[in-house]
Amino acid sequence: MQNLIMPTPYRILDIKKVTEIEFLFRIEYPEAKNIQFGQFMQISLPKIGECPISVTDFSAEEGWIEFLIRKVGIVTDELFNLHAGDLMPLRGPYGKGFDMKNYEGKKVVIATGGSGLAPVRSLINHIYKNPESVKEMELLFGFKDDSSILFRDEVIAWRKKHPMILTVDKGCGLDGECVGLVTEYVPQLKMTSDGFEDLEVIIVGPPNMMKYTALEFEKLGVPAEKIWVSFERKMSCAIGKCGHCRIDEVYVCLEGPVFNYSQAKYLID
Structure with a gap:
């Protein structure tokens, strides 16, 4: 039986600065073909917490997803301690997107x-x-x-x-x-x-x-x-x-x- 709240770790491919306070995280995600425009995922950090972040872009062909993340709380602050090559636990995608x-x-x-x-x-x-x-x-x-x-x-x-x-x-x-x-x-x-x-x-x-x-x-x-x-x-x-x-x-x-x-x-x- 599938555990709907169990996160799976995925590797961070790249982190780019977008503005002074916002960064773009690209994550290796082979299941990108299952994502709808406008859906969100839960980013889970052990012993820290979870936060919902919208998927800002994805490639089903290349197998990656991207999140725009801003430092606004405990979980997002901790995310900025991660680097390319580290693992980011995710669960989702969730919700109804733009059909x-x-x-x-x-x-x-x-x-x-x-x-x-x-x-x-x-x-x-x-x-x-x-x-x-x-x-x-x-x-x-x-x-x-x-x-x-x-x-x-x-x-x-x-x-x-x-x-x-x-x-x-x-x-x-x-x-x-x-x-x-x-x-x-x-x-x-x-x-x-x-x-x-x-x-x-x-x-x-x-x-x-x-x-x-x-x-x-x-x-x-x-x-x-x-x-x-x-x-x-x-x-x-x-x-x-x-x-x-x-x-x-x-x-x-x-x-x-x-x-x-x-x-x-x-x-x-």
Whole structure:
């Protein structure tokens, strides 16, 4: 009988600095073909604890997965004592991700705030490498400032093939063209002026960012069922037993983290 909470050690292939506080861990993972865009895994450190981290990218062909990790607590602090070649115990993947079947042949808008880019990076890279899978993809990213822009080289590559608005709260972005919150730029998106029949919107970021960005899309007439969000709540067991991620009768680790906004708008934490 399979033990659903027993971690398995996997070898760290590489650790790269992304920003001053965030690092990208690439892990050897032969089972990468089983991962869905937007799912998460539990990183387990013996005698230290566990933490849920979204899979930010993966390769089924090459057999690796990546995590964007920031020092924010006991477990993540300890992770930064590891090096390439060390073992990282993992369990998962868990939860419901972004089902590509929902977006195939459609216009896709992806709006993110800060580290909310991490859970959708794999989906963006998939569409970037397979542009025929959708009609078009438009991107809207928000960061605090220039130094906090994630995956800068990839962002530059993405905007060469897909319409993009990148805004920062203060200072200058990549070209210094946009300053302000993501919500301010929703009305400027090209796809929101072409009708919504074949449009799908994905929003990932802090709770307030997702709430008010979704409201801006609704103001434009985008139906709630055309909007998708990802909840990044604290999870412990990841299998619906501990109740830490429960909102009303919904277990985020099982029914999410990706939700259709027609349901998510009523999940008030």
